[in-house]
Amino acid sequence: MANYLVTGAAGFIGARVSELLLQDGHTVLGVDDLNDAYDVRLKEWRLKRLAGQPGFRLFQQDLRDYQRLKPVFESGPIDAVINLAARAGVRYSVENPFIYLETNNNAVLNLLEQCKIHGVPKFILASTSSIYGLNAPMPTPEETNSDHPLQPYSASKKGAEAMCHAYHFLHGLDVTIFRFFTVYGPAGRPDMVMFRFCQWIAEGRPVHLNGDGEQTRGFTYVDDIARGTILGLKPLGYEIINLGGHEVISINEMISVLEELIGKKANVVFHEAHKADMLSNWADVSKARRMLGWEPQVSLREGMRRLVEWYMQEREWTSQVLTP
Template identity: 40%
Template structure:
């Protein structure tokens, strides 16, 4: 089987591609290697992947329609996993056009590629951010998510709607994956756990928003990858019990489904910081600030649908996962 992974030099894309290559899949990876964060980190991830003979990489931007068309015309993909996106809630306040280009225009090009080449299964990254103003916990894929609080979240919600349309019109099986606060080795420097580690070690103050009164469903990268891999051969089927008078947002009469992939155990931000301090052997100098625009107070994944579909639930504890990250960070940044 040949699988296309977009965003292969990114955090989740790198780990997923590495796993697929180890399992013997042929993987074609694309990434635009943009400078949203340190490109050296992306190049170093790629260097690991390029050691595999069953990996081919193209530096390509999703928003480049003609390059994406050529990619699909020149290759036969049974499965496409779209992980390329402009990430980050806060950056969407500064550079909204980056989100339109990558997350909307780019995703349209992927959908068109899947349609024209009759891809058997499209899996794509959504985000826990789509829950926006929802406060009913845990967040369920069967709840409406019509009130995003950031442009990033709005583009991810739009991806789900766009995927549904293509499932309806063209019968393409599409699976949306709502990731919850992913962390781990080779992570993204713009994420709190990464920047906190850097600043604590450098004895610089860390910014603690909403005065520390936040909860996140931190999910270790290996658990995210396991969930994706288990879903690859589980292309969604139309839900025969779907009721147009009482529509279920998580499934459809079309071959379309949404899953949360989260640890199902929200952790308070202060507990997270204390755990990181313990692992680093250093105390944090904290600057307490109000809630930042586009943020939410808490995330908490209901993973019942994932468990029912593939018999899997993420299980890595925060302490174990952070220990893996700290070990990698110390190694990577001292070499």
């Protein structure tokens, strides 16, 4: 069994990765500062599923603080760092780019330096599909140009990828970078479209839609993303791999499915398209299949059914979560 350090352990993907690792008998050192980027109740709900499990230990720590990060690495031998902590979201990065630089670049550098000092052999970085910018081919392969990010968020992730390559080249760190496409599922981020629209339809609130709704997204269920992330722990050298986005649907079609599953009609209010939003994303995941043997197992409709079911079970508080 191995010892893994998972950053963003209270996050949407990080919590599920931690849960699966613990189920397989591994030890997980979870790091999360439990910041208020969105409603902390979601993070607390996820942590309740991890707390008390044998092999789990939580460090409530800000990765930007290099000195306070040292004791985490000194707490025991670490076989790999799975860095799922980040400031995410393309729109908010336009309003406050500084926090994205600090969290998605400076914190990554802190982790990489500690890996070098303590001889951690493996590093996984969560990156983003938004790094591909405009006019990417559909489905998008990893070889697509990613040198022209459109928002500070994707620019910060590009910088993190480059720093990882430097540490691979200089210090032999084995690095797997996952460019996640649109991930959804129970207890997801409330700023993401699936959670927001589920809440708005269920509670009879206006569904605010930027653009005409014909923009498309490639969705993948969180369990499939977590499994793929764990498969990336094997030695690969330095690889960038798309993960997710295998099942594409338009936003209008997604609303129709949610209406059916919830049993309510959506009150859609159309707004002008946001410049930071991408019109479509769809991952070419052939590399993940070839190198990791990864195959998504949960269909879009089944995953949406699980999301709606979770929301309704937790509705007493999920209905009050702020969905910007």
